[in-house]
Amino acid sequence: MALPDLSRCALHTITTKPWSLEQCVAGCQQAGINAITVWRNALEPYGARRAGEILRAAGMRVPALCRGGFFPAVDAAKRQAALDDNRRAIDDAATIGAEMVVLVCGAVPGMPLPEARRQIAEGIAAIAPHACASGVRLAIEPMHPAYAGDCSAISTMRQARLICEQMPWRGRDGYPVVGIAADVYHVWWDDALEDEIAIAGAKGYLQGFHVCDWKLAQSDLLNDRGLMGEGCIDIATIRGWVERAGFTGFNEVEIFSDRYWQMDQSEWLQRIVAAYLAHV
Ligand code: ZN
Numbered sequence: 001m002a003l004p005d006l007s008r009c010a011l012h013t014i015t016t017k018p019w020s021l022e023q024c025v026a027g028c029q030q031a032g033i034n035a036i037t038v039w040r041n042a043l044e045p046y047g048a049r050r051a052g053e054i055l056r057a058a059g060m061r062v063p064a065l066c067r068g069g070f071f072p073a074v075d076a077a078k079r080q081a082a083l084d085d086n087r088r089a090i091d092d093a094a095t096i097g098a099e100m101v102v103l104v105c106g107a108v109p110g111m112p113l114p115e116a117r118r119q120i121a122e123g124i125a126a127i128a129p130h131a132c133a134s135g136v137r138l139a140i141e142p143m144h145p146a147y148a149g150d151c152s153a154i155s156t157m158r159q160a161r162l163i164c165e166q167m168p169w170r171g172r173d174g175y176p177v178v179g180i181a182a183d184v185y186h187v188w189w190d191d192a193l194e195d196e197i198a199i200a201g202a203k204g205y206l207q208g209f210h211v212c213d214w215k216l217a218q219s220d221l222l223n224d225r226g227l228m229g230e231g232c233i234d235i236a237t238i239r240g241w242v243e244r245a246g247f248t249g250f251n252e253v254e255i256f257s258d259r260y261w262q263m264d265q266s267e268w269l270q271r272i273v274a275a276y277l278a279h280v
Pocket of ligand 1: 183
């Protein structure tokens with residue numbers, strides 16, 4: 001019998017939110033997971049330097065720091081504050097050895113979406129040189145249209161790609177500095193998904209792949225995501241598209257769940273591993 005393959009499995013710290021970064025690292029080591037995407041709330045109590053030491057000492061790969069973004073705002077001071085915050089996120093990502101900063105691009109209630117998208121492109125262009133110089137990539141995460149009112153005016157892979165195509169910066173490895181993180185929760189419904197994954201892969205934009213599931217009855221749009229296999233997303237098929245597009249990165253488990261955060265987190269992680277092996 002083949003050994004369970006967790007070599008490409010990564011865990012977002014937010015998935016085991018009650019755990020500190022150190023507990024998350026220890027839990028992953030015990031479960032056989034070798035990569036952790038770090039959310040800023042998990043980083044804060046340690047600071048980036050100490051967090052980086054903890055991750056390196058455990059031999060953890062760090063696909064991403066979550067999250068930057070939130071570029072659009074009604075006044076210039078707020079837009080500037082967002083740029084400053086994104087530059088700090090890039091610095092922290094470089095310090096902990098994260099490959100990318102994931103961008104939740106932002107939206108402002110009442111602001112027309114085309115204007116929000118214009119400000120998003122402007123914001124990303126403003127921080128991309130710093131990311132480039134820091135050796136950190138920026139990954140636009142398209143978000144489900146249900147979030148377009150206040151969270152992200154970028155709802156589809158295509159919209160994300162159109163922004164990537166405006167960004168000329170390339171890293172030392174030759175890859176575009178600005179790319180895309182595809183989260184199945186946000187993009188599974190899109191009839192252009194297979195094509196857009198192929199295009200993003202061909203252009204070198206595909207940087208991140210997040211997995212969870214879409215439950216038919218959600219009690220909360222933010223904090224009631226499903227464990228893989230609990231919902232209606234054909235994750236294995238989408239993973240196949242992503243890999244055919246040349247993606248060789250991690251399958252990052254990102255599950256916000258008030259329900260699962262109440263569980264013993266070691267037991268929760270065991271369930272995650274079983275679901276990953278069965279459904280991703
Ligand atoms: Zn995600």
